[in-house]
Amino acid sequence: MKTDVLVVGAGFSGAVVARQLAAQGLQVLVIDKRTHIGGNAHDRTDAHGVLVHPYGPHIFHTNSLRIFDFLSQFTAWRPYEHRVLASVDGQLVPLPINIDTVNRLYGLDLDETTIQDFFDRVREPRDPVATSEDVVVNAVGRDLYETFFRNYTRKQWGLDPSELSASVAARVPARTNHDDRYFTDRYQYMPRDGYTALFERMLSHPNIRVEVGMDFFRHRGRLKARHIAYTGPVDAFFDHCHGRLPYRSLRFEHEHLPDTPRFQPVGAVNYPNEHAFTRITEFRHITGQAHSGTSIVREYPQDEGDPYYPVPRPENERLFKRYDALARQEHDATFVGRLAQYRYYNMDQCVGAALKAAEYVLAALGRDAMDTAPDAPVQPAAASGM
Ligand SMILES: Cc1cc2nc3c(=O)[nH]c(=O)nc-3n(C[C@H](O)[C@H](O)[C@H](O)COP(=O)(O)OP(=O)(O)OC[C@H]3O[C@@H](n4cnc5c(N)ncnc54)[C@H](O)[C@@H]3O)c2cc1C
Numbered sequence: 001m002k003t004d005v006l007v008v009g010a011g012f013s014g015a016v017v018a019r020q021l022a023a024q025g026l027q028v029l030v031i032d033k034r035t036h037i038g039g040n041a042h043d044r045t046d047a048h049g050v051l052v053h054p055y056g057p058h059i060f061h062t063n064s065l066r067i068f069d070f071l072s073q074f075t076a077w078r079p080y081e082h083r084v085l086a087s088v089d090g091q092l093v094p095l096p097i098n099i100d101t102v103n104r105l106y107g108l109d110l111d112e113t114t115i116q117d118f119f120d121r122v123r124e125p126r127d128p129v130a131t132s133e134d135v136v137v138n139a140v141g142r143d144l145y146e147t148f149f150r151n152y153t154r155k156q157w158g159l160d161p162s163e164l165s166a167s168v169a170a171r172v173p174a175r176t177n178h179d180d181r182y183f184t185d186r187y188q189y190m191p192r193d194g195y196t197a198l199f200e201r202m203l204s205h206p207n208i209r210v211e212v213g214m215d216f217f218r219h220r221g222r223l224k225a226r227h228i229a230y231t232g233p234v235d236a237f238f239d240h241c242h243g244r245l246p247y248r249s250l251r252f253e254h255e256h257l258p259d260t261p262r263f264q265p266v267g268a269v270n271y272p273n274e275h276a277f278t279r280i281t282e283f284r285h286i287t288g289q290a291h292s293g294t295s296i297v298r299e300y301p302q303d304e305g306d307p308y309y310p311v312p313r314p315e316n317e318r319l320f321k322r323y324d325a326l327a328r329q330e331h332d333a334t335f336v337g338r339l340a341q342y343r344y345y346n347m348d349q350c351v352g353a354a355l356k357a358a359e360y361v362l363a364a365l366g367r368d369a370m371d372t373a374p375d376a377p378v379q380p381a382a383a384s385g386m
Helices: 013-023 065-072 097-108 115-122 132-157 196-205 283-287 314-329 347-369
Strands: 005-007 026-030 077-080 084-088 091-095 185-192 208-212 227-230 249-258 269-270 280-282 293-303 333-334
Touching: 005 013, 005 084, 013 026, 013 196, 013 208, 013 347, 065 185, 065 347, 084 132, 091 097, 097 115, 097 132, 097 347, 115 132, 132 293, 185 196, 227 347, 280 283, 314 333, 333 347
Parallel strands: 005 026, 005 227, 026 208, 084 269, 227 333
Antiparallel strands: 077 185, 084 091, 249 293, 269 280, 280 293
16 A cells, blocks of 8 residues: 555654544554554553553643644543652652642741742742753752752753753742642543553554554665654664764663552652652552552663653753754654654643644645655655654
């Protein structure tokens, strides 16, 4: 069968592009080097019958009705608001930092009228606010920074917060109220039947073929398509010609605890200062599954392994820009997603970027091009990739 578009990667970015293009009548082949669909959001039932996220906990949240509506075609939802506690000095306190975090930590009795005065007293103003350390110290001062952020960041990224862009710490701002939800987005839900079921439905279309266990680079020569939507690491596409872009990886240690109704009080407990792992997630909170036992995962950050996180720092952004310049010259390829755009995207942001990328691909192929030369190798088209 002819292939109009080859989509490399069956995660959120690839699956959304594939579905949008298939809906426009294009023949799409989706490949993934892993043996399953869903990318890092893939979920599956473990040996004990518990639904787990093999690549770490994935909580869906978005402020975009468009993205929520788009995904709602492929799943029903279960309301879920994620809560995180941090284990500090023998007690569990809410994260992001809120009034209760400060009160419990320092034995105070602050409320919504006095918490900002407290932050104003302890904060160390920084100008400019360039790094993650600047963001936190500027907002809540050195002691809270050292208690919650410094060591956690060193574990998570292998870097001191002073070496990371401001954007990393800006993701979890301190609160001046009692809100203990980790996210404040308007739509906070989990796919009712899990992510993999959502992906199965999204990729189930007469114009989409899926081949898993297929590495693009091993089969590049024989995979003919008129356009490629690439969602893997951007530096790999160009044979690392400018050097390797750093991606942070993780080792996941999954454990099942039989006959344990509950391991911890909330979905995730962070360990900023103890242990080599950063956090423990207990899946039953997130999925709502009833089971006599419970399954948890510990995350150990590391440099080697599958690329999970682009590392946001200025020199990496500069290197990425050089690859981005190459990508923009590839008129027969579009680069989208966390790895290809080297962006610390959440799932909803990947969906948004992929919806946009599908429009680029359609423009690049053009209406006329859709009816011609189906098996020919890729030809340069009018519009540039992302
Ligand atoms: C531990 C962890 C927790 C997270 N938690 C959340 C969360 O709670 N909420 C949230 O919104 N987001 C979360 N994210 C982010 C989320 O995983 C991403 O935003 C999203 O899954 C990225 O989708 P993607 O399709 O761009 O990339 P991926 O999911 O990485 O998919 C890319 C796919 O491309 C494939 N691929 C790569 N190279 C090749 C090749 N050469 N040939 C064939 N296939 C290839 C890969 O195998 C992979 O399956 C988390 C990420 C991690 C790592």
